[in-house]
Structure formats: structure tokens, C-alpha cells
Amino acid sequence: MNIHVSPQPTDTADDGIAPGGVLMEVRNVSLSFGGVKAITDISFDVRKGEIRAIIGPNGAGKTSMLNVINGFYTPQQGTIVFRGRERRAMKPHHAVRQGIARTFQNVALFKGMSTLDNIMAGRSVLMRRKLFWQMLWHGPALAEEIAHRRVVEEIIDFLEIQHIRRVPVGKLPYGLQKRVELGRALAMEPSLLLLDEPMAGMNLEEKEDMSRFILDVNRQRGTTIALIEHDMGVVMDLSDRVVVLDYGKKIADGPPDEVKSNQQVIDAYLGVAH
Amino acid sequence: MLYRTAGQFKTSYYADHALFPVRQDAMLLGFILLLAFVVFPMTADEFVFKALLVPVLIYALAALGLNILTGFAGQLSLGTGAFMGVGAYACYKLVSIFPEMNIVVAIALSGFFSAAVGVAFGLPSLRIKGFYLAIATLAAQFFLVWLFEKWAWLYNYNSSGAIQVPNIDMFGVTVAGPNASAVVQYYFVLCVVSLITLLSINITRGRIGRIWKSVRDMDIAAELVGINLMKAKLSAFAVSSYIVGIAGALFVFLWRGAAEPVLFDIPLSFRVLFIAIIGGLGSILGNYLGAILIVALPVVISALPSALGLPVSSATVEHLNTMIIGALIIAFLIIEPHGLARFWAIIREKLIMWPFPH
Numbered sequence: 001m002n003i004h005v006s007p008q009p010t011d012t013a014d015d016g017i018a019p020g021g022v023l024m025e026v027r028n029v030s031l032s033f034g035g036v037k038a039i040t041d042i043s044f045d046v047r048k049g050e051i052r053a054i055i056g057p058n059g060a061g062k063t064s065m066l067n068v069i070n071g072f073y074t075p076q077q078g079t080i081v082f083r084g085r086e087r088r089a090m091k092p093h094h095a096v097r098q099g100i101a102r103t104f105q106n107v108a109l110f111k112g113m114s115t116l117d118n119i120m121a122g123r124s125v126l127m128r129r130k131l132f133w134q135m136l137w138h139g140p141a142l143a144e145e146i147a148h149r150r151v152v153e154e155i156i157d158f159l160e161i162q163h164i165r166r167v168p169v170g171k172l173p174y175g176l177q178k179r180v181e182l183g184r185a186l187a188m189e190p191s192l193l194l195l196d197e198p199m200a201g202m203n204l205e206e207k208e209d210m211s212r213f214i215l216d217v218n219r220q221r222g223t224t225i226a227l228i229e230h231d232m233g234v235v236m237d238l239s240d241r242v243v244v245l246d247y248g249k250k251i252a253d254g255p256p257d258e259v260k261s262n263q264q265v266i267d268a269y270l271g272v273a274h
Numbered sequence: 275m276l277y278r279t280a281g282q283f284k285t286s287y288y289a290d291h292a293l294f295p296v297r298q299d300a301m302l303l304g305f306i307l308l309l310a311f312v313v314f315p316m317t318a319d320e321f322v323f324k325a326l327l328v329p330v331l332i333y334a335l336a337a338l339g340l341n342i343l344t345g346f347a348g349q350l351s352l353g354t355g356a357f358m359g360v361g362a363y364a365c366y367k368l369v370s371i372f373p374e375m376n377i378v379v380a381i382a383l384s385g386f387f388s389a390a391v392g393v394a395f396g397l398p399s400l401r402i403k404g405f406y407l408a409i410a411t412l413a414a415q416f417f418l419v420w421l422f423e424k425w426a427w428l429y430n431y432n433s434s435g436a437i438q439v440p441n442i443d444m445f446g447v448t449v450a451g452p453n454a455s456a457v458v459q460y461y462f463v464l465c466v467v468s469l470i471t472l473l474s475i476n477i478t479r480g481r482i483g484r485i486w487k488s489v490r491d492m493d494i495a496a497e498l499v500g501i502n503l504m505k506a507k508l509s510a511f512a513v514s515s516y517i518v519g520i521a522g523a524l525f526v527f528l529w530r531g532a533a534e535p536v537l538f539d540i541p542l543s544f545r546v547l548f549i550a551i552i553g554g555l556g557s558i559l560g561n562y563l564g565a566i567l568i569v570a571l572p573v574v575i576s577a578l579p580s581a582l583g584l585p586v587s588s589a590t591v592e593h594l595n596t597m598i599i600g601a602l603i604i605a606f607l608i609i610e611p612h613g614l615a616r617f618w619a620i621i622r623e624k625l626i627m628w629p630f631p632h
């Protein structure tokens with residue numbers, strides 16, 4: 001996929017981090033809901049250009065971790081360092097502007113809007129024309145609309161969803177909705193893409209397609225990806241490094257092979273889940 | 275063959291972004307505009323202007339304003355009547371204080387007052403949603419109508435407490451007040467309403483419209499694609515209230531000729547809301563269809579029995595009207611929540627297919 005650089009890029013374009021350098025770091029994060037400790041003192045990092053998997057049994061705190069990273073939750077303790085900037089609390093729409101995009105465990109699309117509009121909505125932050133030009137439509141607003149439409153059409157081609165361009169996403173089967181949601185995240189041109197169980201509820205063929213898309217995004221665009229996934233086969237195939245959570249604690253961190261043979265992981269997760 | 279789209283290929287994104295990708299739609303609109311700008315003015319009499327054409331346009335505009343807020347941005351408002359009142363009183367004060375001001379300018383400016391008031395009363399939407407927001411706008415409704423009554427400066431300390439539209443000329447033609455002719459007022463309203471409709475179509479089909487719809491469909495996800503919810507909601511309140519305010523100014527200056535505070539009370543808010551719902555939330559065309567139905571229905575109900583020779587009192591007409599509209603609303607909410615606009619979409623779809631069933 002060959003994505004044009006948008007006319008007004010977010011400040012993600014040039015972050016001065018070499019491939020393999022630390023793009024995002026989670027430092028001693030703890031998060032609790034009332035009495036429930038969702039995350040306890042977790043630290044790990046994500047390197048630029050890698051696919052980082054986050055795994056663990058149900059309720060381990062994986063989704064909560066992503067929510068902390070993109071500013072949806074504010075942790076009671078700890079900080080997030082993203083592209084050298086340290087912070088604890090931020091609004092999700094600021095995280096987007098800094099280059100963090102995500103998809104959701106339970107698809108969070110705009111149900112009444114078409115596939116095209118959903119993905120175009122992902123480019124809202126990259127578009128600049130204000131009310132005045134929008135009212136006139138012809139001229140700068142239309143030129144901007146078309147420039148972004150081109151990029152969106154490339155994403156649509158890449159994800160092979162041309163045939164559902166005009167369909168309201170609420171009418172699409174789950175597998176396709178997940179794909180549209182990935183498209184919307186890609187439209188934001190993120191430098192860090194967070195995927196929460198992108199293959200949940202898919203059949204084998206759909207999973208293979210999705211794996212291929214994720215790998216292509218990572219390789220061709222160089223997008224760094226942090227991914228939550230339950231299917232161990234997929235995790236082993238896709239990821240460069242894996243962090244394992246259990247009851248809100250980190251129990252292992254390393255390359256897939258190493259993690260797979262870790263006794264604690266086998267006890268906590270693989271042994272139980274299979 | 276009427277709606278044959280075959281052979282109409284789009285060769286560029288420009289063509290795809292045209293207002294009417296299908297040629298027949300453009301022709302249909304051309305036909306309607308011909309009716310509105312040429313045929314009606316030549317054939318209609320005073321009664322038709324005053325009882326049908328002008329109110330349809332003004333109610334459609336008010337419903338369009340509400341629809342932007344509720345149908346596009348998903349924020350329910352029950353204060354439309356009061357926001358119309360803000361536009362009307364603002365216009366009244368403007369022409370009182372600056373009698374030399376062009377009436378078009380005065381009306382355009384009065385929209386900014388209702389926009390500001392709309393944004394102020396839209397602030398709770400940042401915290402509350404749905405039913406609770408509706409209650410907050412209801413509070414605005416009560417407060418504003420109370421203000422129209424108590425703040426004598428607004429009606430220039432008239433003993434009647436009502437505002438009376440003076441004769442207002444524009445380029446030597448009387449457009450408002452007792453001396454204005456119905457056809458002039460009709461043209462005036464038609465031009466304003468057409469222009470605002472066009473601008474609204476443009477706004478809703480571009481970036482801002484998408485942002486509003488995102489907030490409507492799932493506000494959390496909207497925030498997570500980088501949309502600033504506060505800006506999105508308040509801009510919807512601003513644009514919506516601006517249009518509603520203009521509708522209010524037209525309502526008094528180009529149609530009623532006079533107004534007292536109670537005119538802007540809850541029944542007006544509901545009337546506009548019904549038009550938006552019956553027409554179709556999230557549709558621009560629907561506002562017109564809804565307004566035609568709601569405005570024409572009482573006229574038809576009162577004309578029909580006498581045409582058939584049945585004596586029906588005006589009170590009965592009133593009751594019948596209320597009952598039918600009530601039944602229609604319930605029917606629409608159950609059968610077709612997307613309103614008349616969806617019916618048209620379905621018919622159009624069928625015409626495109628016709629004469630082939632599939």
C-alpha cells in the first residue's frame with residue numbers, strides 16, 4: 001500500500017526515533033476501579049517498527065492497558081512515555097493527534113454511516129477546512145475532501161472492501177466490521193497502532209486475511225503495532241515480542257518462543273486456556 | 275426507465291462528489307425549483323401564500339435547524355420554539371434600534387443571537403446526554419419564554435407585550451409589515467430558505483457533517499478517532515440555533531406580522547420536532563416533506579368537509595388535526611423511524627430498478 005503523505009501531517013511524521021528504538025514506554029503503571037486492581041505496577045516498552053503482542057487470560061488487564069496508553073483511562077500510578085514525552089493523563093483525542101490510533105474489542109464503528117464515511121471520519125483530524133469553506137463546498141473544501149478521499153480509497157483497496165464502500169456498517173457482518181475499523185485506524189496515519197483482539201469471532205479464512213493485513217501494514221508502512229490476541233498461533237506468527245499479563249501483573253516478556261516455553265505462562269494461560 | 279442510472283459512470287472523484295450523482299435527481303430538483311420560483315408565484319392567491327407556501331418554507335427551515343442538532347449530531351432539543359423566539363426578538367430589536375438597516379442584514383444578524391444563546395444552553399450537552407439533555411433544553415425553553423414576557427425592553431415597552439412588525443422596505447419594495455404583498459414575502463422567504471438549505475447540504479456532506487454524525491452514532495469512538503467532542507457538539511448547537519433563529523425572524527417578520535411570547539412556547543417546539551421526526555431525522559429533504567404534511571393537513575381537513583358539504587366546526591377541525599398528527603407520529607416512530615425521507619428513498623430505489631424487479 002502506498003499512502004500519500006497528507007497535506008497537513010500530524011506531528012507524527014518525523015519523530016527522530018530510529019527503527020528499533022523505544023517508541024512507547026509504559027512505566028510502573030497501576031490502575032484500579034474501586035477495589036478491583038486491573039493493572040498492578042506494569043512496565044514494558046514498544047520499539048519502533050515492531051509488532052508487540054499483549055496476551056493473557058480473560059480479565060488479565062489487557063484492554064485496560066490499551067485504554068491507559070491511549071488516554072481513555074488515567075492510571076493511579078505510573079506514566080506513559082510516547083516519543084520521548086512523558087505523561088499520565090491525556091484526552092484520547094490528543095493521543096490521536098500525537099499518532100496513537102486503535103481498534104476495539106467490541107467494534108466501535110459509526111453504525112449509521114457507510115464504510116467510506118467511517119474511514120473518512122478517521123481523517124477528521126488531518127482535515128483543516130473550517131465552517132466557511134465547508135458551506136461553500138466548491139473550492140478548498142472540495143479539493144481537501146478529494147485529496148483525502150484518494151488516500152481512503154487506497155486503504156479501501158488495500159483492505160479489499162471496495163464492494164461495501166457505500167453500505168452502512170451496521171449492516172455488515174462482524175468480520176467485515178473489524179476490517180472497516182482497521183481501515184478507520186489506518187486512515188489516521190498513526191505511528192502506533194493498538195489493536196484489541198482484531199481477529200476475535202472470525203473464521204479461519206478471515207483470520208488469515210486479517211493477519212496478512214496486519215503484517216503488510218507493519219512491513220510496508222512501518223507502522224508500529226501493539227496487539228492483543230487470544231489465538232496463540234496468530235501471536236506466534238505475527239509478533240516480534242510478547243508481554244504476558246495475568247491478574248493485572250506482568251509475568252513474562254520476550255520473544256514468542258521464549259514466552260511459549262516459560263513455565264509461569266504455561267500455568268497461567270496456555271495450560272488453562274487449552 | 276424513468277430513473278435509469280445505467281450508463282452514468284463516474285470517471286473522477288469530482289463527479290462522485292457532485293450534489294446529484296444521478297442525473298434524474300437534478301432534473302427533479304430543477305422541476306421543483308421551477309414550480310417554486312415560477313409556477314406557484316404566478317398561480318397562487320393570497321390564501322395559498324399565507325396558509326400554505328410561506329409557512330411550509332419557514333417550518334421546513336426551523337425543522338432543518340433542529341435536524342442538524344438532533345438528526346445529524348444526535349443532541350435532542352425541546353427548546354426550538356424559544357430559540358426561534360430569540361431570533362425574532364433579536365430581529366425586532368435590531369430594526370427598532372437601527373431602522374436604516376437592511377432587513378436581510380438584520381435577519382442574518384439575529385441568527386447570531388440565537389446561536390449564542392443556543393451554545394450557552396448547549397453547554398450541558400458536554401456532560402449529559404439524551405433524555406437529560408432534553409430536560410435541560412426544556413429548561414431553556416421555559417426560561418426564555420419567561421424572559422420574553424418579563425423583559426419589557428425586548429418589546430419596546432408596548433402595553434400589549436407583543437411585538438408588531440413595522441412596514442419595512444428593501445430597494446423600494448415593502449417586504450415586511452402590514453403593507454407587504456404576499457408574493458413579495460413568498461419570494462423573500464423562498465430565497466432565504468433555499469440559500470440556507472444549500473449551505474446546510476454542503477456542511478452536512480463534508481468533514482463537519484461527518485464529525486457530527488460520528489458523535490451521534492458513538493461519541494466515545496468519535497473521541498477516539500481524534501474528534502473533539504466539545505467543539506463538535508457546540509458547533510452543532512451554534513449552526514442549528516443560527517438556522518432556527520433565522521426561521522424565527524422570518525416567522526414573525528415575513529409571515530405572522532406580530533407575535534407575543536406565548537407563540538414561542540412548547541407547542542411550537544413540539545410542532546417543529548414533529549416535522550423533523552415525520553420528515554426524517556438526519557435528512558434535509560425530510561424537513562420539507564414533514565413541513566408540507568404538518569402545514570397542509572389542517573388546511574385539507576378544514577377544506578375537505580365543506581367541499582363534501584359536511585358542516586364541521588373549526589374546533590372539530592382542530593381536534594381532528596391533533597389526533598391525526600398524533601397518530602402519524604406514533605405510526606412513524608413504529609413503522610419508519612427514518613420518516614418520509616426514507617419513503618422517498620425507497621421509491622427512488624424502486625424507480626432505478628424499474629422495470630426490472632431485481
Ligand SMILES: Nc1ncnc2c1ncn2[C@@H]1O[C@H](COP(=O)(O)OP(=O)(O)OP(=O)(O)O)[C@@H](O)[C@H]1O
Nearest residue numbers: 033036037038057058059060061062063064065105
Ligand atoms: N470500566 C471498568 N470498571 C470496572 N472494572 C473494570 C473496568 N474495565 C475493566 N475492569 C476490570 O478490570 C479487569 C481487567 O479487565 P480488562 O478488560 O482489561 O481485561 P482483558 O485482559 O482485556 O480481558 P478480556 O480478554 O476478557 O478482554 C477485569 O477484572 C475487569 O472486570
Ligand SMILES: [Mg+2]
Nearest residue numbers: 062063064105
Ligand atoms: Mg479485553
